[in-house]
Amino acid sequence: MRKWWRRTATVLGLLSRPVYAWPGMDISLPADRQLHLVGSIHMGTRDMAPLPASLLLMLRKASALIVEADITVSPPLTSATPVTVPLAERLSPDHLGILKRLCEEYHLDESTLAGLPAWHIALMLQARQAEGLGLRAAYGIDYQLIQAAKAMDKPVIELEGPDEQLGLLLQLPDQGNALLEDTLSHWHTNARLLQTMIGWWMNRGPADVGNAFPATFSSELYHYLMTERNRRWKSALEALPAGAYVVAVGALHLYGEQNLPSLLQS
DSSP states (O other), X not given: OHHHHXXXXXXXXXXXXXXXXXXXXXXXXXXXXXXXXXXXXXXXXGGGOSOOHHHHHHHHHSSEEEESOOTTTOOOOOOOSOOOSOHHHHSOHHHHHHHHHHHHHTTOOHHHHXXXXXXXXXXXXXXXXXXXXXXXXXXXXXXXXXXXXXXXXXXXXXXXXXXXXXXXXXXXXXXXHHHHHHHHHTHHHHHHHHHHHHHHHHSOSOOOOTTOOOOOSOHHHHIIIIIHHHHHHHHHHHTOOSEEEEEEEEGGGGSSTTOHHHHHHO
């Protein structure tokens, strides 16, 4: 009865929700299941390690850590589909010009990129952009949480895993051309967003996420990469046995339309 009252009072606004020194929130599900959702960044800076002590304590008390995929053991993505259409025919002249400039800036071989699907080019560019801002995979939030969970002998549960994530990319229309176009069109916006999210973890204060996420995906791409995945993750999380769980997913999944917390609370 007490747990029911606290959950109902929190939903009605009679009790305030805890404020954490990172982008995180608590969700209570029926049958005594408690989730702490963490807005992860897949690459981070040296100053983002170690993780906050209170988050690590929460993990120590948890039944398991839940992540999109265990990136500590996942093989690198490979392009399984051959490309036959030249880049000049896949991109508009404006986008092709931006790509050429980025290849020069980041010392990428344009002829090598020309043989890759558009989604693979987009991910390579995004990784180079993050590295240019000083981010490294070893300091990513989910990577650090996974390493900590294994050191604590905690189970690590994958919501997708690498094979399913690769399958999502391979099923993108036109080999992910929309993802590449969005990456090129919103290059500077995405850089500012990365810097904002880094600040959430480095400032060790409450994360101000109210208007932090501009719309950089087309509606169709957002539905495929965000909304549909959030719905699948909702079903997986609602199938968990009783217990407390730390759930680390990309920060974009916690905010915006059809975000994971709103789906779980609906």
